[in-house]
Amino acid sequence: xxxxxxxxxxxxxxxxxxxxxxxxxxxxxxxxxxxxxxxxxxxxxxxxxxxxxxxxxxxxxxxxxxxxxxxxxxxxxxxxxxxxxxxxxxxxxxxxxxxxxxxxxxxxxxxxxxxxxxxxxxxxxxxxxxxxxxxxxxxxxxxxxxxxxxxxxxxxxxxxxxxxxxxxxxxxxxxxxxxxxxxxxxxxxxxxxxxxxxxxxxxxxxxxxxxxxxxxxxxxxxxxxxxxxxxxxxxxxxxxxxxxxxxxxxxxxxxxxxxxxxxxxxxxxxxxxxxxxxxxxxxxxxxxxxxxxxxxxxxxxxxxxxxxxxxxxxxxxxxxxxxxxxxxxxxxxxxxxxxxxxxxxxxxxxxxxxxxxxxxxxxxxxxxxxxxxxxxxxxxxxxxxxxxxxxxxxxxxxxxxxxxxxxxxxxxxxxxxxxxxxxxxxxxxxxxxxxxxxxxxxxxxxxxxx
Amino acid sequence: xxxxxxxxxxxxxxxxxxxxxxxxxxxxxxxxxxxxxxxxxxxxxxxxxxxxxxxxxxxxxxxxxxxxxxxxxxxxxxxxxxxxxxxxxxxxxxxxxxxx
Numbered sequence: 162x163x164x165x166x167x168x169x170x171x172x173x174x175x176x177x178x179x180x181x182x183x184x185x186x187x188x189x190x191x192x193x194x195x196x197x198x199x200x201x202x203x204x205x206x207x208x209x210x211x212x213x214x215x216x217x218x219x220x221x222x223x224x225x226x227x228x229x230x231x232x233x234x235x236x237x238x239x240x241x242x243x244x245x246x247x248x249x250x251x252x253x254x255x256x257x258x259x260x261x262x263x264x265x266x267x268x269x270x271x272x273x274x275x276x277x278x279x280x281x282x283x284x285x286x287x288x289x290x291x292x293x294x295x296x297x298x299x300x301x302x303x304x305x306x307x308x309x310x311x312x313x314x315x316x317x318x319x320x321x322x323x324x325x326x327x328x329x330x331x332x333x334x335x336x337x338x339x340x341x342x343x344x345x346x347x348x349x350x351x352x353x354x355x356x357x358x359x360x361x362x363x364x365x366x367x368x369x370x371x372x373x374x375x376x377x378x379x380x381x382x383x384x385x386x387x388x389x390x391x392x393x394x395x396x397x398x399x400x401x402x403x404x405x406x407x408x409x410x411x412x413x414x415x416x417x418x419x420x421x422x423x424x425x426x427x428x429x430x431x432x433x434x435x436x437x438x439x440x441x442x443x444x445x446x447x448x449x450x451x452x453x454x455x456x457x458x459x460x461x462x463x464x465x466x467x468x469x470x471x472x473x474x475x476x477x478x479x480x481x482x483x484x485x486x487x488x489x490x491x492x493x494x495x496x497x498x499x500x501x502x503x504x505x506x507x508x509x510x511x512x513x514x515x516x517x518x519x520x521x522x523x524x525x526x527x528x529x530x531x532x533x534x535x536x537x538x539x540x541x542x543x544x545x546x547x548x549x550x551x552x553x554x555x556x557x558x559x560x561x562x563x564x565x566x567x568x569x570x571x572x573x574x575x576x577x578x579x580x581x582x583x584x585x586x587x588x589x590x591x592x593x594x595x596x597x598x599x600x601x602x603x604x605x606x607x608x609x610x611x
Numbered sequence: 612x613x614x615x616x617x618x619x620x621x622x623x624x625x626x627x628x629x630x631x632x633x634x635x636x637x638x639x640x641x642x643x644x645x646x647x648x649x650x651x652x653x654x655x656x657x658x659x660x661x662x663x664x665x666x667x668x669x670x671x672x673x674x675x676x677x678x679x680x681x682x683x684x685x686x687x688x689x690x691x692x693x694x695x696x697x698x699x700x701x702x703x704x705x706x707x708x709x710x711x
Contacts, residue, residue, distance in 0.1 A: 203689040296683040412681035
């Protein structure tokens with residue numbers, strides 16, 4: 162049997178300390194936690210930064226280092242620093258050094274780096290080793306080479322290599338959500354389908370149970386399947402909550418693709434062992450002929466300037482849609498006339514907060530609010546251009562009348578200057594897999610002095 | 612006509628990676644599941660979401676009383692035209708659909 166303790170869905174989301182203590186008492190074989198995903202958008206990967214505060218990360222990471230030391234088992238983090246770039250692995254290594262110094266402990270630390278050289282990926286693309294997944298955008302070599310960061314998602318094989326170094330702490334760059342949890346059970350010949358399925362169920366911590374925010378979960382893997390055990394006193398896993406987690410952030414609730422194959426849970430059975438624990442058997446691992454890793458890449462999509470105005474005048478609130486349409490046309494003409502910019506070289510999105518800013522054309526219940534926020538987002542090639550386009554918008558949002566006959570109105574600006582420069586914005590441009598002849602081909606493993 | 616959200620327990624939506632959206636309808640009972648599985652056509656859902664039926668992957672999961680609907684994101688997550696980074700509000704579009 163292999164016991165994997167999962168403290169929470171991501172480092173930075175906090176965990177229930179009493180539940181973690183219970184987990185340590187149960188003598189886990191490994192503590193696994195995730196550092197992030199693409200879920201918060203392309204900016205984190207594009208600029209290679211963490212979504213979570215360094216202070217939260219450090220406090221929680223230090224707690225987990227102490228837990229691993231007490232339990233005498235390895236601590237493994239995947240997707241360090243939200244996006245799992247090399248820079249974010251180094252960022253967490255720095256935090257680790259601070260923690261270890263404060264704890265007076267000198268364990269062995271291994272890093273697994275996942276970042277890819279865009280030119281190298283471009284070469285592999287040209288030689289037919291990069292394949293589009295369903296729903297992928299069109300791709301060419303230039304798009305790949307324009308990426309500010311590309312990461313490959315490590316699977317169980319690369320995490321196993323890191324565990325084999327006998328490191329007490331493993332800090333990995335981008336990995337699949339499941340790899341850090343499935344790696345050790347697979348090494349110990351537990352049921353392969355069970356290893357991947359249990360890893361998917363546990364990847365968000367106690368999200369597969371009641372009281373999901375408690376975080377801490379133990380998964381026990383064996384030769385036939387796995388058992389899920391949430392560790393907060395008021396958290397319970399039921400067949401329903403466990404099964405439901407296969408749906409989470411997953412387009413297909415029965416199939417999960419991983420490097421080297423896929424998990425099929427169509428025939429899995431879920432049984433309540435008691436009030437808190439669920440037993441799962443019958444999941445299948447189907448190995449593939451070729452070994453592929455998924456790629457994620459982001460590039461700069463321009464720079465943005467925001468403006469925000471609020472409208473309280475009832476007549477303007479009522480006619481807000483027509484008002485922003487008129488503003489949009491007039492502003493576009495002015496940008497062309499004054500700046501000589503062609504319409505395709507920039508974009509301006511005017512959204513009415515309180516009416517339909519979330520859903521746009523899909524909204525069937527536009528609101529009839531007392532006030533409206535007008536959010537103007539300008540995207541252009543560089544910051545100076547975006548700001549200049551924003552300055553051309555400013556007078557309209559401040560004073561534009563519905564008709565030429567009326568007295569000049571004034572609307573509310575919450576800020577001065579009204580233009581807020583957001584800097585570069587990024588876009589995801591890879592939804593592809595890359596074929597590898599050896600799983601370690603695209604990854605770099607080091608044991609470091611921490 | 613009653614709405615999906617009034618018949619089921621909960622509708623949630625989320626990204627399934629940057630290029631896909633997924634919407635889970637938790638029916639809560641086999642009766643509600645039968646009603647929605649039969650009464651909510653994929654065509655209606657596709658129209659409400661501004662896409663076509665062939666772009667939609669639909670899973671009616673009787674064991675769970677869940678209907679899952681996945682589709683490629685009409686606007687890729689984080690694109691300047693994207694209004695909803697985590698895909699949170701698509702659930703409301705489905706929850707507010709009327710069922711025969």
